[in-house]
Structure formats: structure tokens, C-alpha cells
Amino acid sequence: MKTRIYSMKHGPRSEKSIFLTYSNVPMNKNNVVDFQRLQALRVKILKACSHSNEGHIPSAFSILDILYSLYILLPKTSNINFTKNDIFVLSKGHAALALYAILEEAKIIGPEWVDTFGDFESNFGGHPDMNKIPGVKASTGSLGHGLPITLGKILAKRTQNIEFRAYCLIGDGELNEGSIWESLMLASHHSMKELTVIIDSNASGDRALNLGSLESKFDSLGFDTKNIDGHSHKDLVSNFANFHDNKPTAIIAQTIKGYGISEMENNPAWHHAVPTQEQLRTFLKDLI
Amino acid sequence: MRKTFTSTTANIITENKNSALLLGDIGVYGFRDILSAYPERAFNIGILEQSMVSIAAGLASEGIIPIIHTIAPFIVERALEQIKVDFGYQKLPGNFVSVGASFDYAKLGCTHHCPGDVNILSNIPGVNIFIPGHSKEFENQLINNWNSGKVNYYRLSENQNSEAIDVKFGEIRKLKNGDKAVLIVVGPFLKEVLESLTDLDIEIHYCNSITGSLSMRVQSEFSGKKVIIYEPYYSGALLFKIIEQITANACEVMQMGVPREFIEKYGTYQEQLEYLKLDSNSIRNRVEKFISQ
Numbered sequence: 001m002k003t004r005i006y007s008m009k010h011g012p013r014s015e016k017s018i019f020l021t022y023s024n025v026p027m028n029k030n031n032v033v034d035f036q037r038l039q040a041l042r043v044k045i046l047k048a049c050s051h052s053n054e055g056h057i058p059s060a061f062s063i064l065d066i067l068y069s070l071y072i073l074l075p076k077t078s079n080i081n082f083t084k085n086d087i088f089v090l091s092k093g094h095a096a097l098a099l100y101a102i103l104e105e106a107k108i109i110g111p112e113w114v115d116t117f118g119d120f121e122s123n124f125g126g127h128p129d130m131n132k133i134p135g136v137k138a139s140t141g142s143l144g145h146g147l148p149i150t151l152g153k154i155l156a157k158r159t160q161n162i163e164f165r166a167y168c169l170i171g172d173g174e175l176n177e178g179s180i181w182e183s184l185m186l187a188s189h190h191s192m193k194e195l196t197v198i199i200d201s202n203a204s205g206d207r208a209l210n211l212g213s214l215e216s217k218f219d220s221l222g223f224d225t226k227n228i229d230g231h232s233h234k235d236l237v238s239n240f241a242n243f244h245d246n247k248p249t250a251i252i253a254q255t256i257k258g259y260g261i262s263e264m265e266n267n268p269a270w271h272h273a274v275p276t277q278e279q280l281r282t283f284l285k286d287l288i
Numbered sequence: 289m290r291k292t293f294t295s296t297t298a299n300i301i302t303e304n305k306n307s308a309l310l311l312g313d314i315g316v317y318g319f320r321d322i323l324s325a326y327p328e329r330a331f332n333i334g335i336l337e338q339s340m341v342s343i344a345a346g347l348a349s350e351g352i353i354p355i356i357h358t359i360a361p362f363i364v365e366r367a368l369e370q371i372k373v374d375f376g377y378q379k380l381p382g383n384f385v386s387v388g389a390s391f392d393y394a395k396l397g398c399t400h401h402c403p404g405d406v407n408i409l410s411n412i413p414g415v416n417i418f419i420p421g422h423s424k425e426f427e428n429q430l431i432n433n434w435n436s437g438k439v440n441y442y443r444l445s446e447n448q449n450s451e452a453i454d455v456k457f458g459e460i461r462k463l464k465n466g467d468k469a470v471l472i473v474v475g476p477f478l479k480e481v482l483e484s485l486t487d488l489d490i491e492i493h494y495c496n497s498i499t500g501s502l503s504m505r506v507q508s509e510f511s512g513k514k515v516i517i518y519e520p521y522y523s524g525a526l527l528f529k530i531i532e533q534i535t536a537n538a539c540e541v542m543q544m545g546v547p548r549e550f551i552e553k554y555g556t557y558q559e560q561l562e563y564l565k566l567d568s569n570s571i572r573n574r575v576e577k578f579i580s581q
Contacts, residue, residue, distance in 0.1 A: 130378060131378065138349070138374075138378070142373055145342050145374055148338070148339040148340075148346065149343070149345055149346040151339070151343050152343035152345060152347040152348070152349070152350075153349060153350050155331075156308075156347045156350030156352040157350060159328050159329060159352065182339035183342075183343075185336075186334070186339060186343070
């Protein structure tokens with residue numbers, strides 16, 4: 001059993017240090033059945049990447065627990081179901097493999113994405129295409145687009161007088177984009193209580209800009225801000241299901257890039273790398 | 289044209305629940321009644337053009353057709369990637385209405401000029417471009433196309449022709465016969481043509497749109513005539529649409545568009561036209577010289 005205290009690796013982001021995150025032992029914090037399902041999804045993601053020699057594996061692993069909690073666990077405890085009125089937009093589109101895995105798990109798409117990922121005629125590319133894949137609400141890939149698109153969807157849904165929630169997942173590196181801050185201001189100005197912004201806080205942003213306390217920034221913009229363990233299903237589900245009456249919600253999900261495979265975790269060399277066949281065999285052996 | 293834009297858009301917003309207006313903090317006073325009457329569909333989004341365009345795409349993705357408005361460079365050049373990806377790539381409908389054209393804001397300088405807009409947007413597959421020469425032409429264009437399911441760009445000008453021309457989308461309409469050359473003029477530059485070139489022995493054709501995907505055709509026999517293209521922006525967009533006709537007839541071409549240089553002068557629109565040799569007298573001299581060579 002490997003134990004890591006991630007506060008040691010995330011000096012500039014003091015908010016991270018509130019969590020002691022244990023690599024490769026997620027069953028400590030999550031249900032064992034869910035853990036096994038997620039391991040199976042990780043296997044599929046690795047196989048898809050290996051098939052196409054393409055993919056952002058660590059980014060996908062970083063958000064897998066978030067999407068699993070949102071699509072699979074939340075509907076079991078609330079009336080939120082993404083096949084109906086609710087919206088999810090993956091703004092950090094390069095984590096598409098996680099979205100494909102979860103869409104299959106939620107039975108919105110079939111299993112073909114694994115064996116066709118990145119193929120010439122495939123519907124499943126390195127970034128999601130809303131005109132090709134059921135359940136994909138925006139064709140993201142260029143960072144900074146998904147959040148304002150979500151805001152537009154909220155404004156449109158409001159005219160329909162229906163109840164809905166909108167979730168948008170952005171990366172902490174994506175917080176470099178000016179359009180994100182424009183949109184955060186707009187969400188607050190328009191009192192978008194229907195919106196939950198999930199920040200995948202995996203320290204990607206620290207490579208270029210030290211943004212300091214995200215919590216205080218989102219607070220100051222008028223968001224109801226939560227800082228949680230982004231790999232804890234219990235924390236994720238409870239915060240997805242609860243929101244403020246008249247403010248947008250921000251969930252700063254503290255995550256580990258590459259979560260689940262120790263060699264990849266917080267290792268920038270793996271950001272856009274694909275495992276060799278030997279590495280794949282080792283990783284699959286670890287996961288299964 | 290701005291008043292026509294305000295009144296026509298107000299009618300669209302009033303009569304159609306599937307329409308929305310997004311202002312980049314421009315035209316707010318003119319739209320004050322609509323902003324007040326339809327706060328759920330009419331917004332002064334603010335001075336954040338990138339988000340404004342993406343928000344508009346979000347509205348379009350849920351069936352609300354947006355009309356987006358600000359000064360040309362801030363929508364076309366600042367938010368270009370949002371137009372390309374969020375509307376073009378995602379195949380979403382929307383209407384972009386700009387003011388300022390190439391150098392209507394002559395006294396404000398280069399930051400507010402946008403002679404590149406038509407050519408830039410021509411590079412996004414499927415974008416239809418409207419360059420009305422008269423407010424009545426724009427009114428018809430907006431009414432007929434705002435809900436066409438396409439990405440439409442309407443380039444409003446402060447200067448306009450004395451009369452509207454009844455010309456269809458993508459049509460290049462012959463206004464006058466002649467033997468020595470074929471001149472095609474776009475949008476508000478027809479005014480200068482009618483002031484200075486009608487007595488020359490040249491065909492005069494007019495158009496006020498550049499199609500995104502459809503072809504365009506000049507209704508001329510050409511028969512060895514020289515071709516002159518007179519455009520109120522950087523040259524190129526129209527020639528690209530008719531190049532096969534031009535090459536098939538081995539025509540010699542002169543393009544009279546806004547030169548590709550920063551116009552580091554102020555003054556009036558007319559002074560800039562003269563400086564760029566695009567005014568009535570200058571184009572007369574240029575055309576006469578070209579057809580006599």
C-alpha cells in the first residue's frame with residue numbers, strides 16, 4: 001500500500017493541504033463496488049488510448065470520480081438525470097475519455113468508443129463532438145468555451161420555465177483563460193443559481209500561474225464555494241445535490257492528475273503520453 | 289442603418305419567443321425599451337465579447353436564435369475563435385451585426401477599424417456575409433435570414449447609397465451594360481460608382497452579400513473584357529467566389545479595395561476614402577487608366 005500526503009506536492013495551493021489523499025486505496029473512501037466499476041472504466045480508457053496511440057489519460061483519471069458521482073451516483077439519490085432537463089458540459093474537452101467512459105456507464109452510448117477511439121470514421125475523437133455523440137452538450141477542446149456556452153444554455157432554459165440544473169467542469173489550468181473569468185462574473189451578475197461550476201483542481205494551473213486561493217476568488221465573485229476532496233464520492237454527491245437559493249455554486253474538487261496509477265500521478269511526462277504495450281500490461285495488471 | 293437595426297431587431301424580439309438579443313455594451317440606449325421589456329431574452333452582456341459569443345452559442349444550442357451586436361473588430365477579431373468553434377464547428381445558427389465597417393470611426397483610429405472582417409469571416413466554412421448598401425437592404429436581409437439556421441454576419445455602415453437595390457442573397461445583379469469592362473461593386477461603394485462612373489462604357493454589377501457555401505456568378509459574357517472589383521473592405525472575398533469565371537474567360541482583373549495597411553490618419557470617412565484613393569474622383573482615374581491600358 002502506497003500512502004502519499006499531497007500537501008507536500010502542492011505548496012502554492014494551501015487549500016490542497018486540507019486533504020490527505022491516499023493513492024491506490026480509494027476503497028478507503030468509496031464503496032468497493034463503485035471502486036471496482038471505476039477500475040473497469042480506467043481499464044477501458046487505457047485500452048482506448050492504446051488502440052489509437054492518443055489521449056490525455058491523467059486528465060481523464062483526474063475527473064473520473066467526479067463524473068461517476070454526477071452521472072451514476074447522484075441520480076440514485078436525487079432527481080437529477082442528464083437524459084432529461086439537466087445539463088453537463090465538459091469544458092476541459094481533452095478529458096473526453098472520461099466522459100466517454102461515463103456516458104457508456106450511464107447507458108447513453110454503447111461500448112464502441114473503446115475500439116474506435118481516434119479512428120478516421122469514429123465518432124469519438126480526442127475532444128468530444130456534440131454533433132456526433134449523444135449526451136455531449138458542447139464540442140469543447142479549445143479551453144474557455146464550455147463555461148460561457150453553459151451560461152447561454154441556462155439563459156435559454158430559463159425561458160422554458162422548467163426546473164433544471166447545469167453543471168460545468170473546468171480545469172484549474174483553464175482558469176488562465178480570460179473568458180472563464182468573464183463568465184464567472186456574468187454567472188454571478190445574472191444570479192445563476194442553476195449553475196454548479198466544478199473546478200478540477202489537479203495542480204495543472206500551477207505550471208504557469210499561481211492563482212493563490214481559488215476559494216477566496218470564487219467567494220469574492222459571489223459564488224457559494226465548496227472546497228472538497230474530488231475523489232470522495234460522498235463529498236461529491238452531497239455537494240452536487242445541494243446548492244444555494246440565489247447564488248451560483250462553485251465546487252473546487254481537489255484531485256490528483258492520473259489518479260489510480262501511481263506512475264502517472266502528478267507526473268507531467270504522462271499528460272499526453274500513451275503507454276507502451278509493456279507499460280499497458282503493467283497498468284492493467286495493477287487495475288484489475 | 290443603426291436605426292433600422294434597432295427597429296427591425298425590436299420587432300423580431302417582440303414577435304418571436306425563440307429570439308434573443310445580446311449587446312456588447314453598444315447600442316444600449318437605442319435598445320432600452322427592448323432590454324426593459326424582455327429581460328429574459330434581451331441582454332446588455334457587457335464588454336466581454338468572447339463570452340458573449342459563446343453564451344450566444346449556448347442559447348442557439350437550446351433553440352433560441354441570437355442576434356449579437358457590437359463594433360466590428362471586437363466581435364470579428366477579438367472573438368473570432370468563438371465564432372469559428374462555437375458557431376461554425378458546432379453548426380449553430382446566429383446573427384452577428386457589427387457597426388463601424390472598415391473605418392467609419394475615422395477619428396477613433398486603427399483600434400476601431402475593421403477592413404479585414406469580410407475576408408476573415410470568409411475563412412469560416414458556411415458563414416454568410418451581408419454588406420448592405422442601404423438600410424432597406426439590411427432590413428430585408430435581417431428579416432429574411434435571422435432564423436435561417438445559418439451563421440449570418442451583417443456589416444452595417446454609416447454611409448449608404450441613395451436608394452436600395454433589390455438584389456437577392458448571393459446574387460450579382462447587372463445594373464448597366466457596357467463594352468470595355470465589367471465592374472462589380474459591393475454594398476455602400478455603389479454611391480461612389482454612381483457618382484463617377486456611369487458615363488463610362490462599362491458594365492456595372494452590384495451585390496451586397498458573400499455566400500458562405502453557395503457559389504456566386506456574374507451575369508456577364510465577359511468576352512475579353514477587363515474586370516474591376518470595388519469592395520469596401522480588404523480585397524479578395526468576392527474574387528474568391530467568382531475566380532473560376534474570371535480564369536475561364538482569361539480576364540485581366542483590378543481590385544479596388546481597402547489597402548492592407550494600418551490607416552494611421554484620423555479626420556472624416558470622406559478624407560480617409562480620398563487618402564486611400566477609393567473616393568469618386570480617384571476611382572474614376574483608376575478605372576479610366578485600367579481600361580485604356
